[in-house]
Amino acid sequence: MNYNIAVVKGDGIGPEIVSEAMLVLDKVGEKFGHSFNFQEVLAGGCSIDKNGIPLTEETIEICKNADSVLLGAVGGPKWDEVPSEKRPEKALLGLRAALGLFVNLRPAQMHKALADACPIKPEIIGDGFDILVCRELTGDVYFGKHYRRESDKGWGETGADDMNYSVYEVERIGRRAFEMAMKRSKKVCSVDKANVLETSRVWRETMHRIKDEYPEVEYTDMYVDNCAMQLVRNPSQFDVIVTGNLFGDILSDEASMITGSIGMLPSASMNESGKGMYEPIHGSAPDIAGKGIANPIATILSCAMMLRYSFGLKAEADAIETAVENVLNAGHRTADIAAKGEKVLSTSEMGTLIREQL
Amino acid sequence: MNYNIAVVKGDGIGPEIVSEAMLVLDKVGEKFGHSFNFQEVLAGGCSIDKNGIPLTEETIEICKNADSVLLGAVGGPKWDEVPSEKRPEKALLGLRAALGLFVNLRPAQMHKALADACPIKPEIIGDGFDILVCRELTGDVYFGKHYRRESDKGWGETGADDMNYSVYEVERIGRRAFEMAMKRSKKVCSVDKANVLETSRVWRETMHRIKDEYPEVEYTDMYVDNCAMQLVRNPSQFDVIVTGNLFGDILSDEASMITGSIGMLPSASMNESGKGMYEPIHGSAPDIAGKGIANPIATILSCAMMLRYSFGLKAEADAIETAVENVLNAGHRTADIAAKGEKVLSTSEMGTLIREQL
Ligand SMILES: CC(C)[C@H](C(=O)O)[C@@H](O)C(=O)O
Ligand SMILES: CC(C)[C@H](C(=O)O)[C@@H](O)C(=O)O
Numbered sequence: 001m002n003y004n005i006a007v008v009k010g011d012g013i014g015p016e017i018v019s020e021a022m023l024v025l026d027k028v029g030e031k032f033g034h035s036f037n038f039q040e041v042l043a044g045g046c047s048i049d050k051n052g053i054p055l056t057e058e059t060i061e062i063c064k065n066a067d068s069v070l071l072g073a074v075g076g077p078k079w080d081e082v083p084s085e086k087r088p089e090k091a092l093l094g095l096r097a098a099l100g101l102f103v104n105l106r107p108a109q110m111h112k113a114l115a116d117a118c119p120i121k122p123e124i125i126g127d128g129f130d131i132l133v134c135r136e137l138t139g140d141v142y143f144g145k146h147y148r149r150e151s152d153k154g155w156g157e158t159g160a161d162d163m164n165y166s167v168y169e170v171e172r173i174g175r176r177a178f179e180m181a182m183k184r185s186k187k188v189c190s191v192d193k194a195n196v197l198e199t200s201r202v203w204r205e206t207m208h209r210i211k212d213e214y215p216e217v218e219y220t221d222m223y224v225d226n227c228a229m230q231l232v233r234n235p236s237q238f239d240v241i242v243t244g245n246l247f248g249d250i251l252s253d254e255a256s257m258i259t260g261s262i263g264m265l266p267s268a269s270m271n272e273s274g275k276g277m278y279e280p281i282h283g284s285a286p287d288i289a290g291k292g293i294a295n296p297i298a299t300i301l302s303c304a305m306m307l308r309y310s311f312g313l314k315a316e317a318d319a320i321e322t323a324v325e326n327v328l329n330a331g332h333r334t335a336d337i338a339a340k341g342e343k344v345l346s347t348s349e350m351g352t353l354i355r356e357q358l
Numbered sequence: 359m360n361y362n363i364a365v366v367k368g369d370g371i372g373p374e375i376v377s378e379a380m381l382v383l384d385k386v387g388e389k390f391g392h393s394f395n396f397q398e399v400l401a402g403g404c405s406i407d408k409n410g411i412p413l414t415e416e417t418i419e420i421c422k423n424a425d426s427v428l429l430g431a432v433g434g435p436k437w438d439e440v441p442s443e444k445r446p447e448k449a450l451l452g453l454r455a456a457l458g459l460f461v462n463l464r465p466a467q468m469h470k471a472l473a474d475a476c477p478i479k480p481e482i483i484g485d486g487f488d489i490l491v492c493r494e495l496t497g498d499v500y501f502g503k504h505y506r507r508e509s510d511k512g513w514g515e516t517g518a519d520d521m522n523y524s525v526y527e528v529e530r531i532g533r534r535a536f537e538m539a540m541k542r543s544k545k546v547c548s549v550d551k552a553n554v555l556e557t558s559r560v561w562r563e564t565m566h567r568i569k570d571e572y573p574e575v576e577y578t579d580m581y582v583d584n585c586a587m588q589l590v591r592n593p594s595q596f597d598v599i600v601t602g603n604l605f606g607d608i609l610s611d612e613a614s615m616i617t618g619s620i621g622m623l624p625s626a627s628m629n630e631s632g633k634g635m636y637e638p639i640h641g642s643a644p645d646i647a648g649k650g651i652a653n654p655i656a657t658i659l660s661c662a663m664m665l666r667y668s669f670g671l672k673a674e675a676d677a678i679e680t681a682v683e684n685v686l687n688a689g690h691r692t693a694d695i696a697a698k699g700e701k702v703l704s705t706s707e708m709g710t711l712i713r714e715q716l
Contacts, residue, residue, distance in 0.1 A: 089553045119590050124477050141499075141521055146556040155526035159560030163499055163521050166513035193604070195447045198504040202517030228608045229615035232477050232590065246551070250586045250608060257587035 003311060006066035007038045008059070008095075011045040011088065012284025013294035013347075014072025020296035020351030021070065021303050027355045028307070028316050039066065043095065044074025044088035045284075054091040060098045068310040069095070069277040072299065073284035096137050101269035101277055102169070103176045104137040104248065105305070108235075108255035108265065113328040114337055117260035120232065129235040131255050132184065134177040135248025137269055139169045140199070142245045163199050165244060170206035172272075177242035178214040187218045187239035191227045191247055203244065224251070231255055256281055263295035263336040266302035268309050276310045278302040288335075292346045295334040297324055300354060323357035361669060364424035365396045366417070366453075369403040369446065370642025371652035371705075372430025378654035378709030379428065379661050385713045386665070386674050397424065401453065402432025402446035403642075412449040418456045426668040427453070427635040430657065431642035454495050459627035459635055460527070461534045462495040462606065463663070466593075466613035466623065471686040472695055475618035478590065487593040489613050490542065492535040493606025495627055497527045498557070500603045521557050523602060528564035530630075535600035536572040545576045545597035549585045549605055561602065582609070589613055614639055621653035621694040624660035626667050634668045636660040646693075650704045653692040655682055658712060681715035 007022065009015040025036045041059040048054050054074070063069045075088035082088075095101070110118055110128040118125055144162030151158045174190070181188045190207045192200035204221060211219040222230065224247045230237060231254050243251060256262050262282050270276040280298030288294055301324060308317035332353055335344045345353070365380065367373040383394045399417040406412050412432070421427045433446035440446075453459070468476055468486040476483055502520030509516045532548070539546045548565045550558035562579060569577040580588065582605045588595060589612050601609060614620050620640050628634040638656030646652055659682060666675035690711055693702045703711070 084553070084559060087553060093554070119479055119482050120477055121479055142554055144518075148556060148560070149522075151524040151526065153524070155524035157560060158522050158524040159556040159558070160502075160520060160522040161555045161557050162518060164507075164516050164518040166509040166511070166516040168509070168513035193607075194442070195445060196451070196500055197519045198506060198517040199519050200517070201442060202506070202515060225607045225611040228586065228612040229620075232612065232615045247608075249551075249583045250605075253583040254586040254590065254612065257590045262587075 001034050002037065003034060003068070004037050004039065004066045006063045006069045007040045008043045008069060008071040008074075009040065010043065010072040010074040010284060011076050012073055012286040012289040014074070014284055016289070016292060016347050017280065017294050017296040017299040018070060018072040020347055021299040023351055024300050024320060024355055024358070025303050027358050028320065031319070031358060032313070032316050034313070034316070043091040045076055045079045047091065048079055048082060048086060048088060053086055054088050055094040060095070063095060063099060068275055068306050069099070070303065070306065071277055071279035073280065073282065076284050076286040078286070093142070095277060096269060097143065099275060099277065100138060100271040102136060102138040102272075103173055103270050104135040105180070105268045105270075106133040106135065106252040106256070106265070106281060107131070108133060108252070108259050110259045111261060111264060111328060114261045114264070116339060117337060118258070119260050120235070120258055124234065126236055129238070131235060131238045132180055132240045133248060133252040133255055134173065134180060134240055134242040135252055136169065136173040136243070136245050139165055140245035163197065165199050165203050167202060167206050170203050171210055174207050174210045174242060177240050178210070178217055181217050181240040182214065185239040186216055189220045189222050189227070189238055189241050191222050191224050191241055191243035191251065193224050193247075194221070195223060199244070227251055228254060231258055252281070261337055263334070264297050264301070266298050266305050268302070268305040270309060274310055276306060278306040292348065293335050294347050295336045296347050296351050297334075300324060300351070319358055323354045326357050327353045359392050360395065361392060361426070362395050362397065362424045364421045364427045365398045366401045366427060366429040366432075367398065368401065368430040368432040368642060369434050370431055370644040370647040372432070372642055374647070374650060374705050375638065375652050375654040375657040376428060376430040378705055379657040381709055382658050382678060382713055382716070383661050385716050386678065389677070389716060390671070390674050392671070392674070401449040403434055403437045405449065406437055406440060406444060406446065411444055412446050413452040418453070421453060421457060426633055426664050427457070428661065428664065429635055429637035431638065431640065434642050434644040436644070451500070453635060454627060455501065457633060457635065458496060458629040460494060460496040460630075461531055461628050462493040463538070463626045463628075464491040464493065464610040464614070464623070464639060465489070466491060466610070466617050468617045469619060469622060469686060472619045472622070474697060475695060476616070477618050478593070478616055482592065484594055487596070489593060489596045490538055490598045491606060491610040491613055492531065492538060492598055492600040493610055494527065494531040494602050497523055498603035521555065521604075523557050523561050525560060525564050528561050529568055532565050532568045532600060535598050536568070536575055539575045539598040540572065543597040544574055547578045547580050547585070547596055547599050549580050549582050549599055549601035549609065551582050551605075552579070553581060557602070585609055586612060589616055610639070619695055621692070622655050622659070624656050624663050626660070626663040628667060632668055634664060636664040650706060651693050652705050653694045654705050654709050658682060658709070677716055681712045684715050685711045
């Protein structure tokens with residue numbers, strides 16, 4: 001089969017890590033008889049530099065027409081002074097909206113080989129944990145109206161944002177979460193703030209309605225403040241966490257940090273038709289950009305998610321994940337995950353080792 | 359001096375822990391020549407049981423007329439089926455609004471004697487940490503309009519909440535944060551989501567304007583998702599964290615859990631005139647209610663905050679804090695903070711030991 005992939009290398013370490021991931025896809029193609037065609041496009045800071053805006057219509061069109069999108073990372077201090085409407089991050093938000101990527105899957109899994117890097121004590125972690133944060137990505141206060149008004153109490157200029165969720169949006173993300181749970185440990189924890197927010201009350205009512213469609217799944221509700229605590233207290237209690245865009249932003253980052261190896265974590269953002277955008281959860285790390293020392297694993301594992309979720313290529317996805325596992329188990333490390341005194345590999349050395357395992 | 363304190367013992371373990379704290383205040387009064395007059399009022403679940411609503415006008419009036427309010431904890435599964443408008447939590451939100459308690463101080467401090475209980479690895483914690491979360495408490499999406507509407511995209515019923523901050527509200531909480539920092543390690547980290555929210559952009563602009571009034575304070579901005587990570591990665595980097603109501607709810611709970619001893623943490627909520635409501639940050643713990651085993655220390659330390667912040671009684675506050683410190687250093691523990699095999703004290707035994715130290 002032929003797959004067309006739009007590639008947004010982006011800023012900072014983006015180009016280095018994406019290049020390694022593309023070579024991994026080539027290798028998978030060779031081995032399994034697929035061909036992956038890459039079309040590179042600009043988005044984020046590099047697009048601001050070239051076109052004055054972080055996301056052009058051309059980039060959007062190419063991403064829409066591709067079978068999926070591979071993204072490195074966007075942004076960096078270089079564009080800190082750019083007015084907020086033109087910041088590199090707008091490229092992410094714009095692509096999510098343009099492609100309708102309403103579901104964002106962020107696995108937070110502790111790799112056994114990297115247990116030492118976990119910031120939480122081993123007595124709490126036990127045998128490790130494997131959380132899938134299923135974050136809604138095209139709604140909530142992110143995509144409600146953002147505006148300024150005069151305070152009606154005479155308190156001056158007021159920034160305002162419309163937080164909201166409709167029944168349809170909650171059903172759509174909720175079903176995805178239950179479907180994911182059916183393939184995993186059959187537990188869904190829905191996180192909201194229903195004791196305060198109407199948005200959350202619609203969220204919770206809707207979840208309670210659809211949970212009956214999945215009688216095998218153990219369902220619980222949790223308040224977002226409690227969830228922020230429970231992730232630290234006992235991460236192993238979670239299987240799938242489903243939540244809105246804003247809470248998902250915060251909790252998925254917290255969960256990633258709890259794994260201790262943020263350079264390892266991939267993500268998938270998908271729409272109804274299965275098309276997706278795949279990217280590492282870490283940022284563009286401008287401090288180490290261009291040095292060839294960044295860890296390409298999160299991007300490579302994002303490719304595995306692409307193969308699995310957008311292309312339905314399960315064996316191919318498994319092959320990448322196993323290759324990464326083997327390389328880690330053999331003790332190979334990039335700088336970010338190396339213990340003191342351990343030998344440190346470059347970005348391309350790590351990529352090469354993973355390809356050799358394939 | 360004479361001080362009138364309205365006392366909301368509340369639900370679950372509330373009555374047990376508040377009783378111990380009242381005895382501690384009595385002892386402080388004896389020693390330093392003050393008299394604390396307590397007037398007990400109902401709020402939360404017990405008020406629902408008696409009056410059908412969680413917060414009566416009478417309770418509000420008494421709290422308003424008192425010099426400050428001491429609160430145990432409200433809520434519990436008994437009231438889970440109560441319609442959302444009448445839930446026990448509404449008592450908290452109602453009291454915050456009625457008394458104008460716009461600043462919520464939540465110290466998250468690791469007690470050296472309890473370092474073993476900290477879920478984070480000792481290499482990360484080092485010499486411990488001492489964070490003061492300064493959360494805005496009467497604004498944000500908590501107190502904007504909450505309502506339902508039809509989706510304009512045909513997506514069905516929609517829950518909506520108005521998130522907003524005015525310049526005045528941000529200045530007010532911001533200055534409090536800087537003032538607290540001046541008495542501590544002179545660092546303020548302001549947390550927002552200015553890359554997405556207009557509310558946060560007004561927040562950040564205002565903070566940047568007032569920070570120049572405090573040139574000695576080192577000021578930084580941080581996105582809320584990053585802060586949720588940094589609290590796990592390196593909590594010692596923080597001194598004062600100032601943030602809005604919603605982010606403060608999440609981050610202060612996360613920070614508390616990172617101390618590992620949530621039964622120890624007090625909080626203060628204050629208005630412009632210095633009147634305050636003081637309460638432990640832990641909940642009503644219905645599973646252990648009535649057994650006399652709850653840890654009263656968070657409530658006792660909340661009284662110390664009351665003496666310091668509402669009454670300006672610094673020596674008296676210090677005396678309570680030192681008494682608690684001494685009791686902990688001598689190895690005394692309630693069940694929640696005892697290591698395996700350690701002798702476990704009852705609520706009243708712990709209260710008595712602390713009073714003996716005074
Ligand atoms: C850059 C920012 C707008 C974005 C978000 O908040 O969604 C990022 O934090 C993420 O999680 O992908
Ligand atoms: C009970 C709830 C409404 C409350 C809040 O969210 O403010 C609580 O979580 C708190 O932090 O005091």
